[in-house]
Amino acid sequence: MEIKNVHEITININDQPYTIGVQAHHTLLDVLRDQLDITGPKECCGVGECGACTVLLDGQAVNACLILAVEVDGSEIITIEGLGGSVHLSPLQQAFIDAGAVQCGFCTPGMIMAAQYLLNTYPEPTKEEVRVALSGNLCRCTGYDRIIDAVLSVSRQQKERVK
Amino acid sequence: MNSFNYYQPKNIEDLFDLQECSADNYRLLAGGTDLLVRLKSGSITPEAIIDIKRIPSLNSGISIEADKVTFGALTLMATLESDEFLEENYPALTEAVHNIGSVQIRNRATIAGNLCNASPAADSAPALLIYDASVVCVSRKGERTLPLQEFIKGPGKTALVSNEIVKQIVMPLPSQNQAGAFSRLTRRKGVDLATINLCCQVNQTGKARFALGAVGPVPFIVEENEGLLLSTDISSEVKKSIISKLMEKATPISDVRASKEYRQAMLTVLGWRAFNTAIERLQNKI
Numbered sequence: 001m002e003i004k005n006v007h008e009i010t011i012n013i014n015d016q017p018y019t020i021g022v023q024a025h026h027t028l029l030d031v032l033r034d035q036l037d038i039t040g041p042k043e044c045c046g047v048g049e050c051g052a053c054t055v056l057l058d059g060q061a062v063n064a065c066l067i068l069a070v071e072v073d074g075s076e077i078i079t080i081e082g083l084g085g086s087v088h089l090s091p092l093q094q095a096f097i098d099a100g101a102v103q104c105g106f107c108t109p110g111m112i113m114a115a116q117y118l119l120n121t122y123p124e125p126t127k128e129e130v131r132v133a134l135s136g137n138l139c140r141c142t143g144y145d146r147i148i149d150a151v152l153s154v155s156r157q158q159k160e161r162v163k
Numbered sequence: 164m165n166s167f168n169y170y171q172p173k174n175i176e177d178l179f180d181l182q183e184c185s186a187d188n189y190r191l192l193a194g195g196t197d198l199l200v201r202l203k204s205g206s207i208t209p210e211a212i213i214d215i216k217r218i219p220s221l222n223s224g225i226s227i228e229a230d231k232v233t234f235g236a237l238t239l240m241a242t243l244e245s246d247e248f249l250e251e252n253y254p255a256l257t258e259a260v261h262n263i264g265s266v267q268i269r270n271r272a273t274i275a276g277n278l279c280n281a282s283p284a285a286d287s288a289p290a291l292l293i294y295d296a297s298v299v300c301v302s303r304k305g306e307r308t309l310p311l312q313e314f315i316k317g318p319g320k321t322a323l324v325s326n327e328i329v330k331q332i333v334m335p336l337p338s339q340n341q342a343g344a345f346s347r348l349t350r351r352k353g354v355d356l357a358t359i360n361l362c363c364q365v366n367q368t369g370k371a372r373f374a375l376g377a378v379g380p381v382p383f384i385v386e387e388n389e390g391l392l393l394s395t396d397i398s399s400e401v402k403k404s405i406i407s408k409l410m411e412k413a414t415p416i417s418d419v420r421a422s423k424e425y426r427q428a429m430l431t432v433l434g435w436r437a438f439n440t441a442i443e444r445l446q447n448k449i
Contacts, residue, residue: 005166024169024212027199047200048268049354060241060270066199067271070169071192071214114266136265136354 009073013038014082022069029053029064032079040080040109044138051137054110054117055079061117063136080109083116091154092116099150103141111137115151124155164202171214178218179303182326185211191328192216193237194272196264197280221275221330225249230336236275236329240287244269252336254444255343255362255437259290262347265354275329278314281321281381284357286347288315288382289374293343293364296334302327315381340367342448344440346433350420358420359429363437365445369393373406373434378413378426385409392438406438407431 005024010017013036022031032038032055044052046065053064056078084090089097092112102108111134118125118133125133130151131144139147172178182189189211192198201207215221216237223235227248234243243249243260250257263269263277263286277287278298291311298314300307300323314322323329337343343364349355360376369390376382387409392402407430415426 005168007169023166025164025166025202027164046203048196048264051265051267054267061267062271063196063267066196066268068169068192068195068199068212068214070171071195071216117266132352133266135352136267 007070009070011072012076014078024070026069027065028067028069028072031069038079038081042106051114052107052110054113061114080112095150095154099146101142101146101150107139111147165208167209168211171217173217175218175220181213189213193276196268196272231333233331233333235331237273240269240272253294255345256290258345259286262286274332279321281315281319283318283380284377286357286360289360289362289376290345292374292382292384293362293372294334294337296332298329299331300327301330317380342441342444344437346437348429348433359426359433361433361437363441365441375413378415385412403435406434410434
């Protein structure tokens with residue numbers, strides 16, 4: 001069989017529309033990083049165990065390393081770049097800095113995206129719920145406590161703001 | 164990853180056409196959480212990937228009828244995990260699904276994918292077994308329904324024939340006089356295959372059943388039908404030894420997760436735990 005593997009897809013990434021040709025065997029993570037230079041999502045294990053590549057796909061936290069780019073035609077994707085940048089940090093990004101939840105930083109983009117998904121779906125999680133929600137994200141530096149503190153602090157801030 | 168052709172049929176007829184012209188050198192893509200890992204490692208090198216996610220008849224969601232619950236092949240683990248009707252009526256399934264992979268995996272992985280992958284450690288399988296699930300398979304020739312025990316044939320092997328796919332999973336509504344619970348042993352809580360997974364179902368009529376995963380080539384059921392486990396006259400110690408005896412039907416192997424001796428010993432511990440949770444749930448119903 002003749003292999004024809006370039007497909008045109010239209011996707012919205014961090015509120016920017018893109019129409020691009022992608023190879024059938026390239027993952028969403030490959031395309032984000034190598035084709036579009038959106039390098040916030042990281043490749044680490046490549047098999048869905050570490051969560052460093054976590055992005056929001058149509059609002060759902062997923063591992064970008066386990067999805068073909070061609071599968072997401074028509075979807076909306078949010079990466080860490082879509083939450084905020086060096087000029088304007090998102091509440092979670094700022095909380096990670098304030099809590100000392102970033103050490104080497106490699107897990108941080110995926111960790112923050114998984115945490116953002118949790119806060120979008122459960123705005124007031126318990127400590128245990130934060131732990132469960134982040135159990136698909138590995139961090140080899142921090143020992144997790146400061147990450148969990150950071151997520152809980154944003155939950156508390158948001159609660160205060162609602163009042 | 165090797166190169167391949169990618170197809171995205173929009174209905175089941177187009178899928179059958181594609182299957183026929185791909186001459187068995189294809190793989191179906193649903194959630195992809197197992198498939199992509201195998202494509203990346205090179206353990207499979209299909210010429211065609213057929214993405215079935217946009218086929219409406221495989222995506223029928225969860226439908227509740229008077230005597231059964233049906234879910235479409237593509238129902239996500241996250242959808243099953245958060246369904247309140249399932250949690251109330253099939254708690255062991257909710258618990259099992261909650262333990263699969265991670266949030267990210269459950270947002271993508273499908274129930275049919277978990278069953279078709281036919282891992283001996285598939286977490287959904289023991290729960291579906293105790294709830295007497297069947298698998299509706301469909302091909303150009305029509306539909307057939309198989310009990311789950313007959314569907315899973317061996318590690319990575321199912322009863323699906325060439326160009327046949329899973330359409331739905333069906334579970335009868337469990338009777339009010341039974342209760343189930345799930346229990347699992349892993350090295351770490353998230354993103355690890357089960358060292359053991361099991362479900363226990365107890366019935367007021369005296370029957371106790373255990374569905375065991377990761378301790379044999381396929382998940383399977385062992386039963387105690389004499390009412391000994393549900394008897395109030397028998398001590399906990401004797402009940403534990405009855406469970407231990409039942410667990411001798413398991414044939415665990417030693418692997419990276421645990422030795423076979425450890426698995427065999429832990430079967431009784433996990434069985435006892437799930438049994439007690441199930442009994443507690445049964446008592447709460449009465």
